[in-house]
Amino acid sequence: MKILSIEFDYEYNNLISAAINSSVAKGTFWTSGSDEGCEGKFSWCSVKKLVRNQEAKWFPQQPDNFGGKENCVTIGLSKTVALLSDVDCSSSNRYICEARDTRNTPVNSDAIVEECAAVFNVSKEETQKTEDLCGMVNDERVLLLAEMFAESSDELLQENMIAISTCSSKKGMDECDTAALIFQCGQETAPQLVTNLINTAQLDTTAESVPLPRIAPKCLTDFSCVIDQSMRDDYLNNRVTTNAETFTACGIKYLLDYQARSYQDASSLCCKYGLKLASIENAEELFCINRSSMGMNFREEWIHTWVAASRLGASDPSDYRWCTSSGRFNLLPEIPDRYPERISYLDWYLFSIKFRPPAAIPVVLVARDRLSSRLPTLCKP
Structure with missing residues (x-):
């Protein structure tokens, strides 16, 4: 095998997927990258190819050749990012090796x-x-x-x-x-x-194309899920608090909590009620929610809530999945996208819904959010 070279854009997503699926594939790792002897012109040494600027993904302010002796390249991996840095070649780091996959193609x-x-x-x-x-x-x-x-x-x-x-x-x-x-x-x-x-050239242009399988999006699982019996009883008996209320839409009893939370905290909150962060079956369910008594205790014009959808690590930036149901994600493009430009932002991989309840003209929009966002929570059985 050879030490890691990241020649193409799709390899960054592969490495992020590895970090998601493995407890050890996180941290800082050596690559074959170096500009030794040719300052500022980085190459992947194990494959003898230049690092192409249009595809290289560097940490902000990198490479900076700090101290005038950073001639080697590492990659920092987490569940959400894979980014390069130039470092001193004498430092110690873990490393990743690679080889061409011939398991399915022996030739x-x-x-x-x-x-x-x-x-x-x-x-x-x-x-x-x-x-x-x-x-x-x-x-x-x-x-x-x-x-x-x-x-x-x-x-x-x-x-x-x-x-x-x-x-x-x-x-x-x-x-x-x-x-x-x-x-x-x-x-x-x-x-x-x-x-x-x-x-x-007499190529067979009528042959059916068989595209390679897409990299499926991943869901976040790093949150606690423990039922709180008193909170479960509150939900079952429609006892509301200052920050939460229950409502029924099209035969489904939802819980809406207005306090802004992270995605993981919102998922944990739903678990405490014995519920799940809401996965939406279709556009009609959204309109049904919007026509309900949702938000009667909410004073803002818009209600913007987390729902259980993610595109983390997907090869297609529009490829979302529901994380709390096996239903197919089919809201786009039927529901208008509030921030369409966010589809190109790698870290905006979570999903939310914006409701404008019936007090005004009913409107439903979708939006993309990132891990640092804090929003109200929509739970369902």
């Missing part, structure tokens, strides 16, 4: 294709297309084909030739990366030419 070349597909989030068939297209662009035949495809249009011919000149010069870190960059460039500058080249 090494097939394993490379699988890895290439994972890197660029495409099917193996699409990976093969990019590799074949890469070979064609380096073939002089492509110039004749580009002229033929232009069909006597000087403007289209010029567009095709510019695309060939621009894209054929693309160079990645390896053959797979080069092929993907050429393919992406062609799709952006001359998509019809790319389509014609693929068809001419």
